[in-house]
Amino acid sequence: MNFWMPVAKKFFVTSGRASGETKKGTVQEAFIKAHINQCNLVPVSSVLDPDAVQLSNPPTIPHSAITFCVMAEELGTKGCSIAAGVGWCYMRNKDGMVKKAYxxxxxxxxxxxxxxxxxxxxxIQMAEAENLMIYNPNNPSELLMNRKEWAEQQAALGKHFDGWKSPEREFLKYLEENASKFFRFEIKGWDKVPEDFGYVVAALVFVFDI
Known part of the structure; x- marks a missing residue:
């Protein structure tokens, strides 16, 4: 018996935001700005082929095409802050024989x-759950410390923390300092929605070869 279980070897990321007088009109405008208004979007979970190639420009997608993606969206009203985003990274085991992306x-x-x-x-938590290490895709030998490793480093410097109980803000500062090497993001937001409704959307869209 044959099964068709395709693996996306390409992907692109996109985002859009809009504000307006009606919910549906605002959502549609944001989708147009994100170039996915013609798609029948199918949300999927978090697994990405580590060898998939990121496309710099969205391909031409036929009207009404079934389109698989990981998508974040948020709707808000005038004056509120809203944001939505997707993020991805690359992970491997200790010897580098197993590579994954999420x-x-x-x-x-x-x-x-x-x-x-x-x-x-x-x-970070997903990598720790599988005992994997997040690596720099431009330099696979360069690894990001997880919480436990970071806490051990801090202890060696005279600061005593305990893994998951380590000061969140200090660990986040470490992540932020290294974010450009180890993480990829597509985020869109409104600091303050300017009209009756505001909507933001961000998506990683999978592209399949025929």
């Missing part, structure tokens, strides 16, 4: 910075 999403009535922090912490 993408996560976050959204809420909060600032873009808060979304970014949640994305990083989510990816």
């Amino acid at each position: 993408v996560v999403e976050d959204h809420g009535h909060k600032e873009e910075r808060a979304v970014k922090e949640t994305l990083m912490l989510s990816l």
Whole structure:
């Protein structure tokens, strides 16, 4: 028996935001700005082929095409802060024989910075759950410290923390300092929604070869 279980070897990321008088019109405008208004979007979970190639420009997608993606979205009203984003990274085991990639999403009535922090912490926890290490895709030998390793380093410097109980803000500062090497993001937000409704969307869209 044959099974069709495709693996996306390409992907692109996109985002859009809009504000307006109606919910549906605002959502549609944001989708147009993100170039996914013609798609029948199918949300999927967090697994990305580590060898998948990121496309710099979205391909031409046929009208009504079934389109698989990891998507974050948030709707808000006038004056509130909203943000949505996706983040992804690359992981490997100790000897580098096993490589994986994951993408996560976050959204809420909060600032873009808060979304970014949640994305990083989510990816860190996913790596720790599989005993994997996050690596720099441009330099696979360069690894990001997980919470336990970071806490041990701090203890060696005379600061005594305990893994998961380590000061969140200090660990986040370490992640932020290294974010450009180890994480990739697509985030969109409104600091203050300017009209009756505001909507933001960010997505990582999978592209399949035929």
